[in-house]
Amino acid sequence: MKYKDLRTTEQADAKLREKKLTSKKVFNGKLLHVYSDEAELPDNSTSTREWIKHPGASAVVPVFEDGTVMLLQQFRYPPKKTFIEVPAGKIDPGESKKNTAKRELFEESGIKCEQLKEVGSFYPAIGYADEIIYVYVAWGLTEETQSVDDDEFLLKYRIPFSKALEMIKTGDITDGKTICSLIQASMWWRENAPFELDLE
Numbered sequence: 001m002k003y004k005d006l007r008t009t010e011q012a013d014a015k016l017r018e019k020k021l022t023s024k025k026v027f028n029g030k031l032l033h034v035y036s037d038e039a040e041l042p043d044n045s046t047s048t049r050e051w052i053k054h055p056g057a058s059a060v061v062p063v064f065e066d067g068t069v070m071l072l073q074q075f076r077y078p079p080k081k082t083f084i085e086v087p088a089g090k091i092d093p094g095e096s097k098k099n100t101a102k103r104e105l106f107e108e109s110g111i112k113c114e115q116l117k118e119v120g121s122f123y124p125a126i127g128y129a130d131e132i133i134y135v136y137v138a139w140g141l142t143e144e145t146q147s148v149d150d151d152e153f154l155l156k157y158r159i160p161f162s163k164a165l166e167m168i169k170t171g172d173i174t175d176g177k178t179i180c181s182l183i184q185a186s187m188w189w190r191e192n193a194p195f196e197l198d199l200e
Helices: 009-016 097-109 161-170 176-192
Strands: 019-028 033-040 046-053 057-062 068-076 081-085 088-090 111-122 133-143 155-160
Touching: 057 068, 057 097, 057 111, 057 176, 068 097, 068 161, 081 176, 088 097, 097 111, 097 133, 111 176, 133 176, 155 161, 161 176
Parallel strands: 057 133
Antiparallel strands: 019 033, 033 046, 057 088, 068 081, 068 155, 111 133
């Protein structure tokens, strides 16, 4: 079976791009802002596009020299269940994505790091939001006391990096942000390895 070559991003964008005609903010929240836009489609017809504007976020995979990573357990209200997650949080106004990563790592897990490397990014909700999450790997770690927000309740969950990857396969880790972050971090580590680590 033969496969057609994928078009370049520029070629595809030229054929598929939708043009914004009008835009109306229908909800103005503390974190999220919801818009209803009228858009012109590639065939010149129009359609309504409802979407959420998000400031973006940073996520961190903190790797200890013994091969463990620090994850967190947190209850999430919309799905009404507790998830295993990497430390992460939204980018505050005027804050760099790297500083967000450092801040969230310390606030949520009480960890400071000597090294912090951006290893990728991804869009978690392309059908209804413009959010982008930047992924970092941290090492050279020291643990202190957590400094979480007043309305934030977290439990630390330190496990081998290899076990975290296995938990994606078994379905014990189901948070999309955490799945993407662990996979991107492990791929980077296999190629760059600041120190030896068993990921199998």
